[in-house]
Amino acid sequence: MTTTSKDVKPVAGITVRLAGDSGDGMQLLGTQLTNTSALAGNDVATFPDFPAEIRAPRGTRAGVSGFQVQFAKQEIFTPGDTLDALVVMNPAALVTNIQDLRKGGILIANEDGFTAKDFKLAKVDANPLDATVINEEYRLFKVPMTKLTRTAVSEHGLSPKIADRCKNFFAMGLVYWLFGRSLEPTLRFIEAKFGKKPEVAAANIAALRAGWAYGETTEAFGESYQVEAAELKPGTYRNVMGNQALAWGLVAASKLSNKDLFYGTYPITPASDILHELTKHKAFGVRTFQAEDEIAAVCATIGAAFGGTMAVTASSGPGIALKAEAMGLGMILELPMIVVNVQRGGPSTGLPTKTEQSDLLQAMFGRNGESPLPVIAPQSPADCFSVAIEAWRLAVECMVPVMLLSDGYIANGSEPWRIPEMSSLPKIDVQHPEGKTDDEPFLPYKRDANHARPWAIPGAEGLMHRLGGLEKENETGNVSYDPDNHQLMTNLRAEKVAKIAERIPAQEVFGEESGDLLVVSWGGTYGACHTAVQQCQQAGHRVSHAHVRYLNPLPANLGDLLRRFDRVLVPELNMGQLRMLLRSEYLVDCIGFNKVQGKPFAVSELIQQIETHLPQPVGA
Amino acid sequence: MNLPVLKPTDFASDQDIRWCPGCGDYSILAQMKKVLPDLGVPREKTVFISGIGCSSRFPYYMNTYGMHSIHGRAPAFATGLKSTRPDLMVWVITGDGDALSIGGNHFIHVLRRNLDINIVLFNNRIYGLTKGQYSPTSTEGQVTKSTPMGSIDHPLSPLSVALAAEATFVARSMDANVKHLGMVLKRAAQHKGTSLVEVYQNCNVFNDGAMAYAQEKAQRPENTIELEHGKPLIFGKESDKGIRLVGTRLEVVNRSDVADDDLLIHDEREQNPSIQMMLARMRYPEMPEPMGVLRDVEGVPTYNDQINQQVTSAKERFGEGDLEKLFSAGDTWVVD
Ligand code: SF4
Numbered sequence: 001m002t003t004t005s006k007d008v009k010p011v012a013g014i015t016v017r018l019a020g021d022s023g024d025g026m027q028l029l030g031t032q033l034t035n036t037s038a039l040a041g042n043d044v045a046t047f048p049d050f051p052a053e054i055r056a057p058r059g060t061r062a063g064v065s066g067f068q069v070q071f072a073k074q075e076i077f078t079p080g081d082t083l084d085a086l087v088v089m090n091p092a093a094l095v096t097n098i099q100d101l102r103k104g105g106i107l108i109a110n111e112d113g114f115t116a117k118d119f120k121l122a123k124v125d126a127n128p129l130d131a132t133v134i135n136e137e138y139r140l141f142k143v144p145m146t147k148l149t150r151t152a153v154s155e156h157g158l159s160p161k162i163a164d165r166c167k168n169f170f171a172m173g174l175v176y177w178l179f180g181r182s183l184e185p186t187l188r189f190i191e192a193k194f195g196k197k198p199e200v201a202a203a204n205i206a207a208l209r210a211g212w213a214y215g216e217t218t219e220a221f222g223e224s225y226q227v228e229a230a231e232l233k234p235g236t237y238r239n240v241m242g243n244q245a246l247a248w249g250l251v252a253a254s255k256l257s258n259k260d261l262f263y264g265t266y267p268i269t270p271a272s273d274i275l276h277e278l279t280k281h282k283a284f285g286v287r288t289f290q291a292e293d294e295i296a297a298v299c300a301t302i303g304a305a306f307g308g309t310m311a312v313t314a315s316s317g318p319g320i321a322l323k324a325e326a327m328g329l330g331m332i333l334e335l336p337m338i339v340v341n342v343q344r345g346g347p348s349t350g351l352p353t354k355t356e357q358s359d360l361l362q363a364m365f366g367r368n369g370e371s372p373l374p375v376i377a378p379q380s381p382a383d384c385f386s387v388a389i390e391a392w393r394l395a396v397e398c399m400v401p402v403m404l405l406s407d408g409y410i411a412n413g414s415e416p417w418r419i420p421e422m423s424s425l426p427k428i429d430v431q432h433p434e435g436k437t438d439d440e441p442f443l444p445y446k447r448d449a450n451h452a453r454p455w456a457i458p459g460a461e462g463l464m465h466r467l468g469g470l471e472k473e474n475e476t477g478n479v480s481y482d483p484d485n486h487q488l489m490t491n492l493r494a495e496k497v498a499k500i501a502e503r504i505p506a507q508e509v510f511g512e513e514s515g516d517l518l519v520v521s522w523g524g525t526y527g528a529c530h531t532a533v534q535q536c537q538q539a540g541h542r543v544s545h546a547h548v549r550y551l552n553p554l555p556a557n558l559g560d561l562l563r564r565f566d567r568v569l570v571p572e573l574n575m576g577q578l579r580m581l582l583r584s585e586y587l588v589d590c591i592g593f594n595k596v597q598g599k600p601f602a603v604s605e606l607i608q609q610i611e612t613h614l615p616q617p618v619g620a
Numbered sequence: 621m622n623l624p625v626l627k628p629t630d631f632a633s634d635q636d637i638r639w640c641p642g643c644g645d646y647s648i649l650a651q652m653k654k655v656l657p658d659l660g661v662p663r664e665k666t667v668f669i670s671g672i673g674c675s676s677r678f679p680y681y682m683n684t685y686g687m688h689s690i691h692g693r694a695p696a697f698a699t700g701l702k703s704t705r706p707d708l709m710v711w712v713i714t715g716d717g718d719a720l721s722i723g724g725n726h727f728i729h730v731l732r733r734n735l736d737i738n739i740v741l742f743n744n745r746i747y748g749l750t751k752g753q754y755s756p757t758s759t760e761g762q763v764t765k766s767t768p769m770g771s772i773d774h775p776l777s778p779l780s781v782a783l784a785a786e787a788t789f790v791a792r793s794m795d796a797n798v799k800h801l802g803m804v805l806k807r808a809a810q811h812k813g814t815s816l817v818e819v820y821q822n823c824n825v826f827n828d829g830a831m832a833y834a835q836e837k838a839q840r841p842e843n844t845i846e847l848e849h850g851k852p853l854i855f856g857k858e859s860d861k862g863i864r865l866v867g868t869r870l871e872v873v874n875r876s877d878v879a880d881d882d883l884l885i886h887d888e889r890e891q892n893p894s895i896q897m898m899l900a901r902m903r904y905p906e907m908p909e910p911m912g913v914l915r916d917v918e919g920v921p922t923y924n925d926q927i928n929q930q931v932t933s934a935k936e937r938f939g940e941g942d943l944e945k946l947f948s949a950g951d952t953w954v955v956d
Contacts, residue, residue, distance in 0.1 A: 035951055038951075038953070039951050039953050041953060041955065185951055229955075231955075232955045233955065234955050234956055235954070235955060236948065236952050236953070236954050236955075237952060237953050237954070237955060238947065238948070238950065238951065238952045238953075239951070248943075248946070248947065251941070251943065251946075252943055255941075255943060260704065260931075262700060262703070262704050264700055281941060281946070282930050282931045282934035282935075283931075283934040283935050283937070283938040283939065283940060283941040284940075284941030284943075285931060285941070286931075287703060287704060287927050287928075287931060289699065289700065289703060289927070291696065291699075291729075292696075292725050292726065292729040293725055295693060295696065295726075296693065296695075296696035296699070296725070296726050296729065297696075299689065299690070299693040299696035299697045299699075299700065299726075300696050300697065300699045300700030300703070301700055302689075302697055302700065303669070303687075303696065303697035303698060303699060303700030303701035303702075303704075304700035304701060304703065304704045305700075306685075306687060306697070306700075306701055307700070307701045307704045307705035307708070308704075308705070309704040309705075311700065311704075325690055326690055326693065329689060329690050333687075419944075419947045419948060419952065420947075421944070422943050422944055435664065458664060458665065458667050458685040458701075458705065458708050459664055459665060459705070459707065459708070460664060461662070461664045462664070463664070464663055464664055464683055464684055464685050464686075465685065465686075466633065466668075466679050466680050466682075466685070466686035466687070466688065467686070467687045467688070468679070468680070468686075468687060468688030468689070469672075469688060469689065469690060470688065478635060479635070479680065
């Protein structure tokens with residue numbers, strides 16, 4: 001029943017947003033549409049956006065939950081700027097999202113969610129669906145979803161409340177019809193998820209099919225749209241979310257280094273999903289520890305590292321602030337571990353469910369004393385997998401805690417991921433010195449060529465040593481207050497991190513190696529910056545893009561690269577943190593484009609910025 | 621297997637000890653070195669983890685693995701270590717400020733989890749390393765550098781806190797009674813689960829004699845009571861006094877007035893900590909203070925056993941984790 005008899009219009013890509021009350025199941029709808037589109041071979045990128053409150057008052061603007069997905073037949077890097085279609089379940093969802101719908105875009109509204117009571121909750125005077133602008137500027141489809149759902153599920157004997165909950169599947173069915181999506185993956189999902197409650201499963205299936213049939217049979221919808229499969233690199237793909245990919249990357253790193261994984265953490269948005277994912281994987285030798293607080297989480301992580309285990313802790317900005325003292329200890333103990341920060345809007349509790357990049361300077365300097373740590377950042381949801389592995393490789397190579405800076409946008413976003421063959425991933429070599437019985441003293445702080453000290457672990461005979469937060473004597477590791485020794489140890493610890501620059505790949509450039517403008521970005525803004533630069537290049541501008549993955553130390557060639565461009569633009573979702581680092585490191589006068597509005601960059605605003613800083617054509 | 625016989629001196633590191641001369645810490649260190657060879661655990665399998673404070677220098681003086689961590693957090697480091705390395709014998713060395721003030725949260729949580737480690741809490745009722753401020757166990761009215769008009773805080777008893785968290789081993793001893801201290805440390809080590817030992821420790825520089833009523837040999841019999849499992853609670857220079865349970869409280873009685881059968885019989889193995897809590901609340905000068913093992917309950921699963929058991933049973937149920945299987949579970953598609 002999933003072949004339409006109406007006209008099908010081929011399009012290159014579609015951006016849809018589904019918006020409703022937090023209880024309306026929009027996240028589920030969005031995830032299903034994403035998976036189905038990915039399975040259809042499209043490239044996909046998503047942006048879920050939900051309120052901080054778990055159950056914000058129903059029908060209010062504060063309670064609106066949205067899910068945006070772009071699916072396309074070419075490679076895409078963002079969930080899209082402006083919407084081709086918007087589905088709204090109530091007036092609050094309409095008024096808070098309509099500004100992103102393009103002129104002439106499709107607007108589907110659940111008519112039954114637009115009653116006098118709903119207007120009051122959304123604080124609108126009259127029915128916004130009657131407004132002239134809505135009717136003239138967009139292609140509005142009013143669908144009585146609640147009523148139609150009730151009819152569709154009536155034979156399954158559910159209470160009215162449960163029956164009404166099926167309306168997101170009705171909406172899903174209609175959206176699937178509109179974009180020529182197969183119902184199969186979602187039917188399988190319903191069976192798996194509601195199998196234990198057959199009446200609920202049957203009702204959801206009925207609602208899904210009713211939604212599809214509504215598109216097919218009512219005259220309101222004249223045509224549907226089809227997005228062909230994208231040309232991706234050959235391989236087996238699946239859809240992954242950022243936190244999931246990060247968790248899998250950690251497990252993979254533990255296998256590649258032949259270590260069990262210890263994950264010490266405390267629940268915090270938006271990092272908790274890493275815990276939820278990892279704790280499922282005990283069969284991989286994963287031990288998760290939900291600590292009594294953030295400090296205990298990082299301290300237990302250091303304890304596990306001391307014992308020779310692959311140890312990881314994660315949090316978001318406020319939790320990282322609490323971990324700062326212990327991270328300093330991890331740094332001076334020179335034990336390998338990973339500290340993940342899934343950044344969110346700050347300061348303090350800030351905007352827990354919204355994205356931001358404002359913890360870069362915290363990662364760089366947020367500890368007392370001279371305490372540099374390596375910092376690296378993934379650029380997209382799937383990239384979290386590789387960056388997690390890379391973080392562990394650096395940590396053991398240098399015997400140092402490594403900061404991994406993800407963000408809420410990457411963590412909750414998803415994209416297709418080409419599943420790697422484990423045998424193709426390089427092993428991570430971990431050595432622990434063997435025990436000994438001679439009388440030679442063991443030197444726990446004697447360094448190798450990378451300045452790394454030996455990772456001697458309890459159990460090894462004759463290597464007994466004491467670590468601690470007091471300054472250590474070079475090589476012996478004994479407590480030392482000697483002035484020259486403190487200078488030496490401070491230098492050695494800093495050099496150890498700086499030397500990483502000799503071993504990491506040179507900074508890559510997208511576009512020419514010199515030109516009018518270089519856009520420098522890091523972390524989750526990769527997709528938007530890449531797309532903006534790509535479009536400017538296509539328009540003939542001499543613009544290039546450098547996306548920095550290694551933030552500390554910076555790649556060795558970065559300074560020269562910056563100097564080869566007339567101007568350097570650094571867009572960031574903070575008030576100019578990488579820009580500050582680049583200026584102080586290279587004395588290059590970078591220009592910032594900064595915003596902290598809880599939202600990712602739109603490609604259009606970046607293009608506009610880029611154009612502002614390009615040389616004006618002669619005579620203009 | 622023939623383990624080499626170790627002597628107390630084998631457990632001494634080559635570092636100079638930096639406590640003030642006359643500090644009670646020396647005696648605790650000496651007892652620890654004496655007890656360890658008897659436990660049969662090799663030095664390389666023994667780990668001391670401490671927080672910050674005078675007592676927390678302890679690991680530097682032991683020829684074992686050790687970590688001098690950060691203030692109050694030693695139990696958390698121990699949790700990560702023991703959960704992943706259950707083969708190690710882990711000791712936490714802490715003080716009254718370290719465990720009960722800045723580290724209060726970790727202290728109660730490690731106890732409730734029943735991690736199989738031994739915690740030795742040096743209680744000198746003062747902040748020594750920072751030169752003499754009052755601590756959470758300082759007495760009301762105590763004049764210190766930070767309380768010139770006397771402390772207005774009500775002191776906290778580590779034993780009561782531990783019992784409230786339903787710790788499975790709770791004991792008290794003192795630096796001045798070395799034989800008793802050695803016995804208690806040994807029993808703590810033998811207990812499976814978290815063992816808490818509070819040690820009355822004299823800080824002769826900033827709080828000298830604060831617990832002299834208990835530590836001085838002459839005063840000790842009148843002001844403390846040595847607990848023994850299954851024995852009636854008897855104390856006094858002439859062993860002439862006892863403790864009786866009347867309704868919901870304990871009282872001191874003269875043995876000449878009361879039959880021994882009516883005295884409270886100490887039961888350290890009772891799961892319900894209520895009477896043990898009453899013992900913990902006995903305070904000088906109204907009551908003699910209990911010394912010895914208040915509680916030693918076996919059979920409660922340990923955190924380290926359980927976290928590892930879950931890994932084992934997950935492997936039994938699902939087989940050793942296979943990454944490629946994990947990655948390709950669910951919906952995938954192939955691009956040619
Ligand atoms: S200050 Fe007190 S506790 Fe600290 S070492 Fe000196 S005597 Fe001992």
